[in-house]
Amino acid sequence: MVRPPHLFAALARGWLAVAVCVVSADLAFCQGADTDSSSGTVVKAENREVSARFTPMRGQWKPASFGGDGPVSIKKTESGDELIEMLAGDPITGILWEGDFPKENYEIRLEARRVEGFDFFAAVTFPVADEHCSFVLGGWGGGMVGISSIDGNDASSNETTQYKEFETNRWYKIRVRVDEMAVTCWLDDVEYAVVPRGEHELSIRIEMDPCLPLGIANFMTHSELRKIEMRKLNVESGSTDPAAVKVESKTEQAN
Missing domain, CATH: 2.60.120.560 (Exo-inulinase; domain 1)
Known part of the structure; x- marks a missing residue:
């Protein structure tokens, strides 16, 4: 299925972190801007600086x-x-x-x-x-x-x-x-x-x-x-989000 453009909405009041909602014709879900994984932190590329900079x-x-x-x-x-x-x-x-x-x-x-x-x-x-x-x-x-x-x-x-x-x-x-x-x-x-x-x-x-x-x-x-x-891009294998990239977790950065 080729999905049409998503509609993004952010709830600001009462939240400590921004939640990003992705809506399509047959799927709607919200997730935090940072999601921990065993190999690092998977985040929206447009929400956080990644190691691979544009040249x-x-x-x-x-x-x-x-x-x-x-x-x-x-x-x-x-x-x-x-x-x-x-x-x-x-x-x-x-x-x-x-x-x-x-x-x-x-x-x-x-x-x-x-x-x-x-x-x-x-x-x-x-x-x-x-x-x-x-x-x-x-x-x-x-x-x-x-x-x-x-x-x-x-x-x-x-x-x-x-x-x-x-x-x-x-x-x-x-x-x-x-x-x-x-x-x-x-x-x-x-x-x-x-x-x-x-x-x-x-x-x-x-x-x-x-x-x-x-x-x-x-x-x-x-x-x-x-x-x-x-x-x-260093795209994390198995990610279900085509806009996600892998970056170092805070623990990895500290080391």
């Missing part, structure tokens, strides 16, 4: 070869980051990562914005073991969001399909996690899709092949990218 992905992006590509420029900013500009192509412009990148247990995040145009301004294509898929933002006329493809159905026609109105020249945060349990995608820190591993066949549309194994593209749109970062 910038710089210097190894190159233009992908779609045919009909628009110009791609990579500029250094005053902060030392890279600003990647992808002008509108006929129809696709994209970039490809040439450096090492894991197939499992990682997160990648970035910021993207549509400068001009009316279709997807960012489609992040990424590996899931020996498979690949794409997180598409603003496709099919400008507002479709989803994962392409699941069981042969692209982002416009599967369980992850949603609509969002994107503002021109506004930066949006994108985050993708691939762990042992699921593929999870966020937009502006809101969970948009969770695809359980082993329950679905993942693939990409053939047009996105030039972005394999890791790349970002747009469609007849002028867009910009910045703050592209990644980190490797």
